[in-house]
Amino acid sequence: MIRAALANLAAAALPFVLALAIGAIVLAVTGHDPISVYALMASEAFGGTRRIAATLTATTPLLLTGLATAIAFRAGVFNVGIEGCFYLGGLAAATLGFWLVGWPAIAIIPVALLAGALIGGAWMVAPATLKVRLGVDEVVTTLMLNFIAINLTSWLVNGPLLARGSANSATPAIEKAAELPRLLPPSTLHLGFIISLALVILYGFWDRFTVTGFRSRLVGLNARFCRAVGIDVPSLLFRMMILSGLIGGLAGAIHALGLVHRFVAGFSPGYGFTGIAVALLGRNSALGMILAALVFGALASSGATIQLFSDVPIEIVEVLQGTVMIFAVAKLGLLLRDRRGLA
C-alpha cells in the first residue's frame, strides 16, 4: 500500500524533475546559473506569507480547470473544452456582477457563480449530445467550441457589454458586493481558493465513496464491460461532460468575481489548457491535482516577478511549464517497464 503510494508519487514527480533538469540546461546554455535562478524562483513562490498568498491565488483557477478536466478524463472523455467554459462562465458572472445593482453579497455572489457554472454546463450539451448520439469525437468539437467561446465573449465585451467610456475590451467593474472576500489583505488571495480546494477534496470523496464516482471510473477503464453489466454508458458520459462544463464555468466565474472583478478580452492565459496538464500530472486524483496545480501556480507567480529581479527572461518559466506538460503527457512509467522487456 505504502510502496504503491510512493511509486505513484515518484511517477508524478518525475515529469517535474525532468523539466527542472531540462530548464537547468537551457539556463546554463544561456549563461545563467541554474541553481541561483531556481533558488530565486523558490523564494519568489514560497518565501513568506505574501508570496505564498500570490502562489495560491495563481493556483486557484488551475484547481478547478484541472478538476473539470479530470472529471471528464476519468470517464474516458477527452474534453479539452474547459477553456471555453472558463471564458463563458467568467463573462456570465461578471455581467450579473455589474447588472444586479444593490443586491447584497449573500445573494449576488451565489447567483453569479451559479450562472457561470450553468452556462459552462450548457456549453457542453452540444458536444456531449453529438458524442453520445452520433459518436462524434469530443476532442474536435470541444476544441473548436473554445474558439467560438473566446471570440463570442470578445465580441460581446467589444459591443453590447463594453463599459461606457472604456477604450479597452472590458465590461464595467462588478459591484463591490459581488467581489469575493479577500482572505489575506492586502494580498489578492480570495475566497475562491477555499471554494476550489473544497471542491477538489469533495471530488476525492466522490471518487472513492459514491456510486457515480465508481461508475465513471469503471466506464473510463472499459466502457464495453460497463455496457455488458448494465451500466447506462451514454447517459453517464453525457452527465460527466456536463458536470465537467459546470465546473469549468464555475472556475471562470470565480476568477471574475475573485480576482479580475470584471470580464476582459483575453480573460484567461490558457487556464483551461493548463488544467489538462494538471489533470494528467495529478493522475485525476484529488491530492495529485492539488500538488500539480500548486506547481503550475508557483511557476506562474514566480515567473511574473522573476524578471524584475534578475536578467532571466520570463520565457524560461514558460519553457519549464511546457516541459512539465510534455513529460506529464508522456507515459514515463511505460518507458521504465519497457526497458526491462528489452534487456
Added chain:
Amino acid sequence: MSAPASRTRIGARAIVRRFGPVIANDGIDFAAAPGTIHAIVGGNGAGKSTLMRILQGVDRPDDGSVILDDREVRLTAPADAFARGIGMVHQEFMLVDELTLLENLILAREPVHAGGVIDRRKALAEAERVAAMAGVTLDWQMRVADAPVHIRQILEILRLLYRGADVLILDEPTAVLAPAQVRELIGLMRRLKAEGRTILFISHKLDEVMNAADAITVIRRGRAIATVVPGETSKAKLSEMMVGEPIELPLVHPAAPHAGVPVLAIDTLVAHDGRGLPRLGPITLNLYPGEIVGIAGVAGNGQDELAAAAAGLGQIDAGSIRMDGRDITRARTGSFRDLGIAYLSADRAGDGLCLAASIRDNFIAGSEHAPPFSQSGLLRLRAIREGARRALDTLSVRYGAMGDPAKSLSGGNQQRVAIAREFERKPRVLIAAQPTRGVDIAGIAFIHRQIVAFRDAGGAVLLISEELDEILSLSDRIVGLYGGRITGELDRSGASVERVGRLMLGEKAA
C-alpha cells in the same frame, strides 16, 4: 531457400514465458524441418498463442530461446523476425477494409516510380506473380470489405509471400472457413510446402491436422507433450494427449421435460454484427427452466450475435425476445439483467471483466447502485468487502488481495470472478459463451459443476461453445448453428460427436 538445408528451420528450445502468476509457456521445445507443414495443437489456453507471439518477435521469452536454421537467435521485434523470413497470419486479419486487395497486398512495400508515385502496373504484375506461385486467382480490384472471408485469408498469405516470407505461421486459419474452403486452404499450404516453404499450422481441429501436417506437436499447459507423425497416431490419441487425463465429466441428471412456459423465448430473431453484417437468423429458440441448451457451431456462425442478443447487447433487426412472456427486445441491457438474465462473455478481456479494475470492483460492477453494496448513492465499503470475500470464497477464487487488478489472476480465476458476480444477482437465465476458454482442466471441471448446479436449482442455461466435449457433456438439448440459422436439434440421448458435428457443418440432422 537455396541456403544449405538445415535440420530445423524454426523451433523453440526450453521457452518459458510467465505473465504474473500465470505460466503460459513452461519450457516448450519443438523443431520444424524446412519444407514441411508442422502442426501445433493444443486446447485453448494451452500456450500456443504466446509461443507464436515469441516466434514472431512480438513477445520475448523469460527463458529459453527461439531456434532459426539450427541456431539460437534473439528476436527483438516483429521486423526482426520478418527480416529472417518469418511471417504470420493472425486469426483476426490485419487488412484495411476500405482498400482493394491489391492495395492491401502492397501496403508498406509499395513499388514506386521515381518521385514516390505508386507503380500500379508493377504492383499488379507482382500480385499476379505471387498469385501464380500460390496457384490462386483473385479479383485484385475488389475492396477487402466486399471480399469473403476465405479470400481475405488467401490475401493475408499472399502478402507474406509478396514480402518474401518462407516461414508462414497460420494461427487457427480454418476457424472461419467452410469445409470446401478448408480443403482449398490445405491445397494451398501443400503447394507452398512443395516450393520449400515451412508452415506452422496452429489448430485444434484434429481432422485437418491429421490430413495436412507432416509432424504434429501437442502442447498442453504450456509444455510440448509430444511430437508425432500423423501416420503413427490417431485422432483419439491426439485428443487424449491434448486433454491429458480423461476429463471427469460432471454428473448430469436428465432434466425434467420442459413444462409450461419458456423463461426465455427468442422468436424469429435477426441480428447483425458490429460491422453491420447480417450474422444471425431468423432464429427461434425457447429456453425452459431447469435445462441446459447447448449451441454447437464453428466460430463465426452467429454464436456471438446470439449470445449478445440474449444478454441484451445485441444489434437486433427483427424478431423478438421475451422473458416470462414479456417483450424485452428493445429493452436496455440493465433491464435484461434486472429481470434475471446473467451473462458470461466469451470475450473475457473485452466485456467479461474490467481487467484494469480491482477484483472487488469487478465483483460489484452492475450491482453497485443497489443494496447491500450502496445506499443513497454512497458505496458501503464494508458490505462490499464482506460480500466479495464471501462470494469469492464460495467459488474458491485464488487471489492475493481484493484490491489487486483482475488481470493479475489466471484465466480460470478470472472466470470465477465473473461467475461470482453474475450468480450474486440470483439470475434465472445464464448465457454462458465459451465459459471455459483459456481455463485449465481443473478449472473447467469446476465451472462445469457450477453450471450444472445452477441448472439443477431451476436455472435455464444457454451454453454456447466451440468445444464439442463441453456441449456434449453438459447439454440437455443440443442445437446446431450454421450460417446464423438453426440446422437442427438433438436430444441428449440422441447426440453423438458425429451427429453434432454434422449439425455444426450445416447438414440437417438425419
